[in-house]
Amino acid sequence: MSWADLIILAGTVAYESMGLKTFGFAFGRKDIWAPEKDTYWGSEKEWLGAARYAEGDKRESLENPLAAVQMGLIYVNPEGVGGKPDPMRTAQDVRETFARMAMNDEETVALTAGGHTVGKTHGNGQAANLGPEPEAAEVEDQGLGWMNKTSRGIGRDTVTSGIEGAWTAHPTRFDMGYFEMLLGHEWELKKSPAGAWQWMPVDIAEEDMPVDVEDPSIRCMPIMTDADMAMKVDPVYREIMERFARDPAAFQDAFARAWFKLTHRDMGPKARYVGPDVPVEDLIWQDPVPQGPTSYDIGHVRARIAASGLTTAEMVATAWDSARTFRGSDMRGGANGARIRLAPQKDWEGNEPARLQKVLAVLEPIAGEAGASLADVIVLAGNVGIEQAARAAGVEIAVPFSPGRGDASAEMADAGSFDALEPLADGFRNWLKKDYAVSAEEMLLDRTQLLGLSAHEMTVLVGGMRVLGTNHGGTRHGVFTDREGALTNDFFVNLTDMANAWVPTGRNT
Ligand code: HEM
Known part of the structure; x- marks a missing residue:
């Protein structure tokens, strides 16, 4: 059992022991064994x-x-x-x-x-009577909380x-x-x-x-x-x-539900919950997604996509946009659910609404005829695009694919809660919604971290997406190739070529 589960279970059992009818409990939290160095606590120094x-x-x-x-x-x-x-x-x-x-x-x-x-x-006493914080205390005091040696420091005398x-x-x-x-x-x-x-x-x-x-x-x-x-x-x-x-019953129910939400919201989709006390009821903040079909003919769908007339950049940018909202911090967002076709996502500037509508209008009938989810078909189209781009560069690859994503309906979404997932910057597609106090580079790293990508993966994705022509709005920044749409290593070759000198030109130019 993880510490994380034990701490939340103890709090929940405490409430039960005092008479609350709790809403449920799920195991499944993981412990980490290092400080969360990437947590941003604020810019204050004190x-x-x-x-x-x-x-x-x-x-x-x-x-x-x-x-x-x-x-x-x-x-x-x-x-x-x-x-x-x-x-x-x-x-x-x-x-x-x-x-x-x-x-x-x-x-x-x-x-x-x-x-x-x-x-x-x-x-019940002066804070000055407290000893140092536990991690700065003497070895024999560590693990016992803040010491208060002027009184018992417990029970009635706690500060x-x-x-x-x-x-x-x-x-x-x-x-x-x-x-x-x-x-x-x-x-x-x-x-x-x-x-x-x-x-x-x-x-x-x-x-x-x-x-x-x-x-x-x-x-x-x-x-x-x-x-x-x-x-x-x-x-x-x-x-x-x-x-x-x-209305005490309404209060108890509201508290039990809010307590469950407070203590489970960072666990992500309900599929991650473990144990006998998982509530049956689906809750809107869990961003529910129905299980999608897995038995359709993937080869047939691939062929239909390849013959659809969509460009590599259109397919890859759409698949990327549907996936990039994922955040490993609380497992929200991502391609599952195909929420990119729903409000508010479909209207986000970062998703290039006009291009998005054009691509969805092509992919939706393909999904419908094949009995596949649109969520799967969006991802599959991204794979087809990358395979085509590799072929254009003279390399045969098969991008692996697992089916089974579902399509969430508008009723399954608390639309307002998705505002927090809107991308404001996307270095992979070379885009900033506006200038921010935080640099574009830091925002690229932040998204990389939320997506759970390594430094190697970030680098290869940036270089690959530049030459595939997936820049937001089709801008030319960083497209260091004359064979756009072919999955070449031109970005890296030209960027690191000692014959090229680079000068800063200011932001967004
Ligand atoms: C509105 C914001 C809140 C503020 C400003 C606040 C503030 C505090 C403070 C100052 C204490 C006393 C800590 C101490 O002296 O030991 C306390 C204790 C406590 N709070 Fe809150 N709290 C808030 C919300 C909550 C929430 C949302 C919960 C749980 C759902 C909660 C549960 C508790 C409990 C159970 C204690 C008692 C702990 C004990 O007996 O040692 N509080 N809170």
């Missing part, structure tokens, strides 16, 4: 710096593809934007951050309310976020306590024993107070973070809160 917004106060100008508002936070600052309590401003941050994790307002309320129905915050208190009267039960507490009281700003801003009730009866973390016969004051207060003061969040407060 923890909790403030430099990731293009336009100061515009929270939606948060640099793409970041989601946390500051480096070092998971979501938003629990004490308020920049540490200044203001639940309306925090609501904006919560909305932006959760949207970038593909969560809508209802899922955000369900997650925050359900998350904080159990457990507590920890700030982590610096905020101190629980949200509900019974923090080990999955109940409606969060709604009763937040909506049933007026709240005022106070400082925790660790000096953090937190909201506390103006007035509360003893029996409504949370039980102590060590001795349930003692009652303690509850708290709300600024993000919890956002659930009460933002009008849209508030409406959802009130609906859930009236």
Whole structure:
């Protein structure tokens, strides 16, 4: 069993043990054994710096593809934007951050309310009392968390976020306590024993107070973070809160589903799920794709494509475009599903909509007559194009092909969720949608990494695609051959020829 599965299973079992009817669980996560050096955390040089917004106060100008508002936070600052309590401003941050994790307002309320129905915050003492972070601690302390040697450092004396208190009267039960507490009281700003801003009730009866973390016969004051207060003061969040407060079954179902999504969305298609508790129901965020046919006559389809009159560049560019949206980070995108023929993909500038429509109009009837999926036929056409181009260069090759992709319908797609997959740059097709702060070269590397390609594969693809004439819009940049359409090594020969001198001409010229 992987650590990744164990950690998520433990969280899920914890919720079950507290009374939640969970939506399901799938095994199948892999562990990595090296730091994720390719993760981009932001351009700041310091923890909790403030430099990731293009336009100061515009929270939606948060640099793409970041989601946390500051480096070092998971979501938003629990004490308020920049540490200044203001639940309306925090609501904006919560909305932006959760949207970038593909969560809508209802899922955000369900997650925050359900998350904080159990457990507590920890700030019963000065943060300065904590020892160094675990990886910088003495050998004998490593693996035991942050040390706090001035007190026991556990139970009642724990210090982590610096905020101190629980949200509900019974923090080990999955109940409606969060709604009763937040909506049933007026709240005022106070400082925790660790000096953090937190909201506390103006007035509360003893029996409504949370039980102590060590001795349930003692009652303690509850708290709300600024993000919890956002659930009460933002009008849209508030409406959802009130609906859930009236309908516990709807809340439990929404939380169970949102928890499942939060903990499974990066696993990719449902086919990758393993184990007895995989939910039967298909969920729209899984980007479902039906199993495609495998028994059609591949040779016949190849022949029909070859005789269709499509050019090598048209076939290869279309196959490439259908495949290039794949991202190994969460297994979304890719050629399976033939979503390139659906909105919004069919209208993306990077997909050259006019050329795309022309090619699809030729390939669709071929797929229909042969009983193949269009997704398969698009890929097969790319193979036919490459085989033809190799033949034109005097080399016979057969590009391997596995059938079985399916075609997703428009109903199987949450169209808006695909906006995040739109290519803004594609160095393989020598194209940038516009100029970006990040260089074109870095964007080429980023796409290569997302596609799971090696440096060798990137290099051979760039050189090959240039001479096949697959540049976006048919531009001539980097097409170092006079035999365009033939799969030659001219790109490499001319690029590395010492007789050629290269000078920079500026971007996009
Ligand atoms: C809206 C954004 C959120 C903020 C700002 C936030 C903030 C916090 C903070 C400051 C703590 C206290 C940590 C400590 O002192 O030990 C905490 C604890 C906790 N949070 Fe959240 N949280 C958010 C969303 C969520 C979500 C989405 C979940 C799960 C679905 C969740 C589940 C929990 C749980 C279970 C605890 C208690 C942990 C314990 O008892 O040790 N939170 N959160």
